[in-house]
Amino acid sequence: MKNKNLKIVIAGGGSTYTPGIVQALIKSRQKLDFSEIMLYDIDDTRNSDMQLIVEYQLKQENLQSEVSIKKSTDPEEAFRDSTFVFSQIRVGGLKMREVDEKIPLKHGLVGQETCGLGGFSYGLRTIKEILRIVEYVQRFAPDAWILNYTNPETIVSEAIRRVYPNVRMLNACDMTISIEETIARDYGYNRNNWQPVxxxxxxxxxxxxxxxxxxxxxxxxxxxxxxxxxxxxxxDFNKGDKTWQEAWDMLAKISRNFPGALPNNYLEYYLYSEETVEKMDPNYTRANIVLDGREKRTREMARKIRENESGDVLDFNFGEHGQYIVDMAVSIVNNDHGRYMLIVENKGAIPNLRSDAMVEVPAYVGRNGAEPISLRFDISDFHKGLMEVQNAAEKLLVDAYFENSYNKALQAFTLNQTVPNANVAKVVLDEFIEANRGYWPELH
Incomplete structure (x- = not known):
């Protein structure tokens, strides 16, 4: 594998998370010898703004003569000869995220971008485009590694597993790292000493x-x-955002009510869906918060750079989001066998769960990709039951995509654990079909 003068492609280059990834790339350059960053995005305006910001970041580190920054809306130009593709696409943008959140809330259900029926809406919208990204990479850079951050991860990785079972790809989520970092910071631990299961x-x-x-x-x-x-x-990087403090408070509640294991905070949407809905404003959701916060700050950064303003221009702090995906690339290039939480096909990693489930477990990462750890214990009936229902619903949703099946979509929506009955599942599904015309496959 090539290990010098690497070309890094960021698919979804216009994302507000791109500066954090570039920050991590710069920090890791002694371990990851890249000479080109390519921003690929179908939105050229956002991509142009991001190119300005990334160029400014490189100048701040005196790397402008060593690293080229390019942008493109053309897949061949973007992906040809790439070494790593970091995928963080958001199909439909924040406008459709707002739809995902507000339609369920209108019916008293969880409105969230990756969980509940909003996550299912996002998933059906994303499958086609993430498969297209994989196809581009297979065609123009077959030896490249795809490191995927695109949500909703389990649905996306299930679809990719069916079409490209042997693709050089890691599916990762930084939420576990955020949980660990928060615990370590609050209680005075050093997370670098941890080996979590x-x-x-x-x-x-x-x-x-x-x-x-x-x-x-x-x-x-x-x-x-x-x-x-x-x-x-x-x-600190979420300071002023009360929704994140509410999330940590709910994590504490789940830990107290179901002792013995530390939960992912997103479980609140399934275990306490009514309570989480009560806290949500159906007219001003997370998408609106992001639009008025991170999106606005990013546009302002680009404006300041464009107009040559002096002073503090860069205004972002995304915690470990960027570093996590860059560290995986480093582990592949240097065959470090670093340990990460990855979404992989189960195949016995969790012994008493179906083999073809896409599960999130620790895995070692090297030149050959992910080597998942076998847990060597049976998970509890409570956790297993929750996971089996969620996994079945997600697989039915992916079936619906490939089979253009309205019936499979309705089954998936009905089985989702944030939904009380089939009547409301059908009403929300039909509204999402209308809202996603041009994005979803036609369901019959």
Whole structure:
């Protein structure tokens, strides 16, 4: 594998998360010798703004003569000769994310971009485009690795598994890292000493243990006690966003009510759907918060650079989001066998769960890709039951996409654990069909 003068493609280059990825690339350049960053996006305006920002970042680090930054809306130009493709596409943009969130809320259901029926809407919209990205990479850079951040991860990875079972691709989510970073920061731990054991589906899982090599023991019991007694606090990069503090508060509640495992905070949408809906404003959802926050700040950064303003121009802090995906690339290039939480086909990793489920478990990453860890224990009936229902619903949704099946879509919507009955599932499905015309496949 080529390990010098690498070409890094960011698919969804206009995303507000791109500066965080570039920041991580710059920080890791001694380990990842890249000479080109290519921004690929179908929205040339957003891509142009991001090119300005990335160029500014490179100048700040005196790398403008060593690293070229390019943008393109043409897939061949973008992907040809690439080494890594970081995929973070959002099909339909924030406008359609708002639709995903507000239609369920109108009916008293969870309105969220990856969970509940909003996540299913987003999933059906995304499958076609993520498969197209994979096809482009197979055609123009067959030796490249795709590191995928595109949501909803389990649905996306299930679709890719069916069409491209042998693709050089890692599907990852940074939510587990955010949970770990928050715990380590709040309670004074060093996360670099941890070897966590986690299992689930994407945004739907639990930590069984967190072994700390610095003290040579599992510190999960004391972490759970601290969370129960003290709770968790919002991170600096989410400061001012009360929805994140509410998420950490719900994580503490789940930990107290279902002791023995540390949950992913997204489980609140399934275990306490009515309570989460009560906290949501059906007229001003997370999409609106992002539009008025991160999106606005990004446009302002580009304006300042374009108009040669002085002073503090760069205004972003995305925590570990960018570093996590860059670290995986480093682990592949250098064959480091670093340990990451990845979405992989189960194949016995969780012994008492169906083999073809796309699960999120620890895996070692090297030149040959992911080597998932076999947990070597049966998960509890409670966790297994929750996961089996969620997995069946997601597989039915992917069936609906490939079979153009209205019936399979309705089954998936009805089975979703945020939905109380088939009547409301059908009403929301029919509204989403209208809202997603031109994005979804035609369902018959």
């Amino acid at each position: 986690y299992y689930g589906l994407n945004h739907f899982g639990w930590y069984k243990s967190i072994y700390d090599i610095s003290v040579d023991r599992d510190i999960m019991p004391e972490i759970l006690e601290k969370i129960s007694n003290e709770g968790l606090k919002i991170a």
